[in-house]
Amino acid sequence: MHRTNLSLIYVAAYLLGSGIFLLLAPRLALALLLSTGDYGEILPRLTGLLLLGLGILVVQIIRYRVAALYPTTLAVRVVFCVGFLALYGLSRDPLFLVLLAVVGLGVLATSVSYILDRREAAH
Numbered sequence: 001m002h003r004t005n006l007s008l009i010y011v012a013a014y015l016l017g018s019g020i021f022l023l024l025a026p027r028l029a030l031a032l033l034l035s036t037g038d039y040g041e042i043l044p045r046l047t048g049l050l051l052l053g054l055g056i057l058v059v060q061i062i063r064y065r066v067a068a069l070y071p072t073t074l075a076v077r078v079v080f081c082v083g084f085l086a087l088y089g090l091s092r093d094p095l096f097l098v099l100l101a102v103v104g105l106g107v108l109a110t111s112v113s114y115i116l117d118r119r120e121a122a123h
Contacts, residue, residue, distance in 0.1 A: 018051050034095055088100070
């Protein structure tokens with residue numbers, strides 16, 4: 001499961017990076033994510049805290065190679081992608097399409113890595 005573990009580095013990077021950025025400069029972070037909505041300062045900072053927490057958990061999954069949680073990381077991100085589509089449908093805020101692209105790329109990378117790792121382990 002070496003490839004899958006490596007693919008999660010991308011996930012940890014965007015979670016930690018965006019979490020810190022949303023905590024420290026929420027308006028700038030949202031502008032760079034192409035947001036057209038007004039979310040104030042507090043809700044983006046709360047989101048940043050949650051992303052930071054998730055990022056720390058993913059770092060620990062990588063660090064300890066918790067292969068049993070690899071499928072769960074995929075499932076959670078698929079749920080997020082569906083949610084981003086729904087939120088875009090409600091708001092028409094491009095922010096949610098950007099988030100879909102970032103998270104979707106990670107889902108693709110982890111999915112391919114997971115399939116390849118499983119095939120290799122079966123032989």
